[in-house]
Amino acid sequence: MQGLFWRALLNMADLTFKDVKGVPAPNGVRGVDDYMGGKVDAGMFSITSGKMRQAYASRGFKYVSLPDDPASVKKMQAIAPGSVVEKIGPSPAYAGVTGPTNIMAAPFIITANAKVSDDIVYKLVKAMAANKKMMVAAFKGMAGFNPKKMYVDIGVPYHPGAMKYYRETGQAK
Structure with missing residues (x-):
């Protein structure tokens, strides 16, 4: 999913993976570990996770507030249907959020086999x-x-x- 979400965020700025230098990671936790170790400059992970608290305590970070105009949101949703830009503010649940910040939010999806009644x-x-x-x-x-x-x-x-x-x-x- 992170590749999809990265593509969606880059698309908001009319960018693609060709415009950035990627550092492959097998999963999101490893990506945050790479950030904490200084191997990458930016990353993406669940904002309320303990891993983000570790990263903030380890190296600090600043969230990039996303544009929330209709044209930008439409670009994001073209890649990640169902995603929205949500404004959050400082909260004990959000390490590193110091003021109003627009973030990408996406629904949790639960899947079921079509044969389940x-x-x-x-x-x-x-x-x-x-x-x-x-x-x-x-x-x-x-x-x-x-x-x-x-x-x-x-x-x-x-x-x-x-x-x-x-x-x-x-x-x-």
């Missing part, structure tokens, strides 16, 4: 919507989860069981 998927989605507090207690990264905005058109079909819930709650047509 509609009823099971419906119950799962409904249970998630009803239990935000429990999910946040298990993983603080779910604090931004909004049960009223679970459906996001990302250009791929949703499981019929999930769509049943989204239609019932007015999130999808």
